[in-house]
Amino acid sequence: MVEHVNNGSYTAINWNDIEDALDKATWEKLTQQFWLDTRIPISNDLRNWRGDLNDTERRVYNLVFGGLTTLDTLQSQDGMASLRRDAVNQKEEAVLNNIQFMESVHAKSYSSIFETLNEKSEIDATFEWADHDEFLQYKANKINDVYQNGTPLQKKVASVFLETFLFYSGFYTPLYYLGHNRMLNVAEIIKLILRDESVHGTYIGYKFQIGFNKLSEAEQEEMKTWMYDLLYDLYDNEEKFTHEIYDQIGWTEDVMTFLRYNANKALMNLGQEPLFPDNADQVNPVVMNGISTSTSNHDFFSGVGNGYLLGQVEAMDDDDYKD
Numbered sequence: 001m002v003e004h005v006n007n008g009s010y011t012a013i014n015w016n017d018i019e020d021a022l023d024k025a026t027w028e029k030l031t032q033q034f035w036l037d038t039r040i041p042i043s044n045d046l047r048n049w050r051g052d053l054n055d056t057e058r059r060v061y062n063l064v065f066g067g068l069t070t071l072d073t074l075q076s077q078d079g080m081a082s083l084r085r086d087a088v089n090q091k092e093e094a095v096l097n098n099i100q101f102m103e104s105v106h107a108k109s110y111s112s113i114f115e116t117l118n119e120k121s122e123i124d125a126t127f128e129w130a131d132h133d134e135f136l137q138y139k140a141n142k143i144n145d146v147y148q149n150g151t152p153l154q155k156k157v158a159s160v161f162l163e164t165f166l167f168y169s170g171f172y173t174p175l176y177y178l179g180h181n182r183m184l185n186v187a188e189i190i191k192l193i194l195r196d197e198s199v200h201g202t203y204i205g206y207k208f209q210i211g212f213n214k215l216s217e218a219e220q221e222e223m224k225t226w227m228y229d230l231l232y233d234l235y236d237n238e239e240k241f242t243h244e245i246y247d248q249i250g251w252t253e254d255v256m257t258f259l260r261y262n263a264n265k266a267l268m269n270l271g272q273e274p275l276f277p278d279n280a281d282q283v284n285p286v287v288m289n290g291i292s293t294s295t296s297n298h299d300f301f302s303g304v305g306n307g308y309l310l311g312q313v314e315a316m317d318d319d320d321y322k323d
Helices: 021-032 042-051 055-084 090-117 120-132 134-149 152-166 168-179 184-212 217-246 252-269 285-290
Strands: none
Touching: 021 090, 021 184, 042 090, 042 184, 055 090, 055 120, 055 134, 055 152, 055 168, 055 217, 090 120, 090 184, 120 134, 134 152, 134 217, 152 168, 152 184, 152 217, 152 252, 168 184, 168 217, 168 252, 168 285, 184 252, 217 252
């Protein structure tokens, strides 16, 4: 834990004295790719929403965004605060502050999508469902229990599992429609969130690996057993959640493949071996094409846009997961 007070003197953060170069690189990457949902013209998707999507498709869309809002709320209100208590230096704490704020931006972005596309009664119904759905609440409470009661390393595992695995049952839907040239501006927001989450998962996974490598062999085996047990538990619940959401639209098996692929990515961010046989070649190519390094909108007046290149803090790309 960072000690800010030393012999009665409050310690100012000194970015000229870097204990870990990845703290500085991650801070710079996250600030360079700063964005807000208000810059994306979501209303341009109303024609698709009203004319191209049927009632079932719109319901699935609302449910997945209700689930994502719940998980981003958890990450912004409890997750990063929990991890910040275990920060080993002031720069790491600052990076986690940045991540916490952007998780709040993500959660707020879903509300902007809801507000643009739905009537108030539909929004209220979606949030009522999210607050009481058995499988969504199970994974939120499971992760939060680790945040509140776990060790510093366990908290990092929970965070990476949340951001690199559990979010992706929700991300599948907008990426699928993006691949079919629908709901393009909503997909822009999702791609910006994906860009953030990729850096978050890589950074926190790296911090986990530092601590994990300091453990004895016996302690490492104990941690790995706990980690894989947690993943199995979350996967079992996520399968039920995916059936609940996607059976009505016939996408369940494709979504499960996508989830297994991202579960492997989460494990690799943590420096562990992948668990599932699924790789990028088995994921629906329409969805994989949506996970790219380019976006279509740009603010030419301010010079701050959401076109981007993935930074060096990205330890792995899709090719790393192919056989």
